[in-house]
Every structure is written in C-alpha cells, then in structure tokens.
Amino acid sequence: MSNKLYVGNLSFRVTSEDLHEHFATAGTVESANVVMDRETGRSRGFGFVEMASEDDANNAIAQFNGTEYDGRNMVVNEARPREDRGGGGGRGRGNYGGNRW
Numbered sequence: 001m002s003n004k005l006y007v008g009n010l011s012f013r014v015t016s017e018d019l020h021e022h023f024a025t026a027g028t029v030e031s032a033n034v035v036m037d038r039e040t041g042r043s044r045g046f047g048f049v050e051m052a053s054e055d056d057a058n059n060a061i062a063q064f065n066g067t068e069y070d071g072r073n074m075v076v077n078e079a080r081p082r083e084d085r086g087g088g089g090g091r092g093r094g095n096y097g098g099n100r101w
Contacts, residue, residue, distance in 0.1 A: 003030070003057045004079040008046040010034065011070035016047065018070075023049045026063045027056025048079055 007019065020032035034047035051057040057078070065076040 001054050001057065002078055003051045003054060005049045005051065005057055005060060006046065006075070006077055006079040007049055007064075008075035009072050010043065010045050010047060010074065011072050012043045012045060014043065014047075014070055019047055019049060022069060023051070023060055023064070026051070026060035028052035029056075 005023075010019075014034060016032050016034045019034055020029050023029050023032060028051065030050040030052050032047065032049045035044045036042065037044050049060065051060055061076050061078070064074055066073055068074075
C-alpha cells in the first residue's frame, strides 16, 4: 500500500491547511493538497494527503472514510495512479458546434 491517500466528497470550503490539520489526528502528515479548478480558483471537492507511513495511512482510512467533515461524508482511500485516458481530447477540427445549413 502507498502512503498517499485520495480524499473525496470534500466541502468546497475545506482548504489544504484544514485537511492537513484534520488528518494529523491519525498520524504524521507529509503533505495535504486540495485540488483547485484552474479557471475559477475554487475547490474541485477532492484532494490528496500523503502520510508519513503505511500505518499512518491505514489509520487515516479507518478513522475518516465515510465520516462527516464540514457537512459532507468524506471518501478516503489509497490514491491510485492516473490512468492514461488516450489522446489529446478536445473537439478536434470542424465547426465547433455551430450550425452550417
């Protein structure tokens, strides 16, 4: 198991500092980061916490998964690597949704 945890279903008010403080009750926190939307600067409602050891990570999962924090029930589990979602995305070339009749 990894020491890095995914934390989902967070209130949009929760900051990285809040997450760090909250998870410190389960063990030593190496880092805590709430993911922010690049365009709006608002929280995306999830983040990542890296604990100092596997034991601390397991303690955090047992202590926090499914529990209420700032009005929402958190989802806490081992972070998984990003999956390759394929090519560049976007709409490609074309009319970009405009009607050409």
